Amino acid sequence: MKTSIKTFRVILLVFICFYSMAVVYFAFAAFSGQYFTPEKLYRTSFFGDLIKPNFYAYYVFNLLTDIFLIYSLLQLLKITDFFKEQNYFTPKIIRLLKSSGRNFIATALIGVLGTILYNYMFTEHPLERMFMPFIHHFMILILGLGILVIEEIQKRALHIKSENDLTI
Amino acid sequence: MAIIVNLDVMLAKRKMKSKELAEIIGITTANLSILKSGKAKAIRFSTLEAICKALDCQPSDILEYVED
Numbered sequence: 001m002k003t004s005i006k007t008f009r010v011i012l013l014v015f016i017c018f019y020s021m022a023v024v025y026f027a028f029a030a031f032s033g034q035y036f037t038p039e040k041l042y043r044t045s046f047f048g049d050l051i052k053p054n055f056y057a058y059y060v061f062n063l064l065t066d067i068f069l070i071y072s073l074l075q076l077l078k079i080t081d082f083f084k085e086q087n088y089f090t091p092k093i094i095r096l097l098k099s100s101g102r103n104f105i106a107t108a109l110i111g112v113l114g115t116i117l118y119n120y121m122f123t124e125h126p127l128e129r130m131f132m133p134f135i136h137h138f139m140i141l142i143l144g145l146g147i148l149v150i151e152e153i154q155k156r157a158l159h160i161k162s163e164n165d166l167t168i
Numbered sequence: 169m170a171i172i173v174n175l176d177v178m179l180a181k182r183k184m185k186s187k188e189l190a191e192i193i194g195i196t197t198a199n200l201s202i203l204k205s206g207k208a209k210a211i212r213f214s215t216l217e218a219i220c221k222a223l224d225c226q227p228s229d230i231l232e233y234v235e236d
Contacts, residue, residue: 166209168199 061114072103089158097151104144111137172232193218
């Protein structure tokens, strides 16, 4: 296996581990009541002036984003398993790329909704604060679309490979 | 497919086994089997030349066009 693929695999694995730990920690902090915004930043929102429902509404969006992101990263990790076995063009890789790309897009879209919800509920200047997270989600969207483009290229490559394999 | 491979007919005419032909032309028996069964998508000129030489025949004896 090439060094670049090995490095990608290691970094991805480390990132998934840290990210999963962060998600678990955040869940623990949220459900034990440690993670609340100061009341001065709190404003009336979808659930009136109830802090907990507002926070948990945001938390659900955040958790969904995390689940989709971790799932899509795990799929990318699974793809590298095929590279280990020298299988570069298989229908399974195409399916994984398609699923991973769609999950990245879902991560970006849910992330945008979560950002709007969070900033609307818990920040003083929502529009200013939303700018950077939007760029972050936009990059994830581009990543997802890029993976879908690679999936199309893989489809074509698989077709050429099967033609090549069946040329006697 | 519109192109029919009549390799087995030629092999029978020349009383030659697939394994023998595969050895002469230098391809694996698995690949020869793909060619015989019509699963092959293309054939190299070099392979066709070797088959024609080994079976002493013309390409038209091996490949035939049939309208669908």
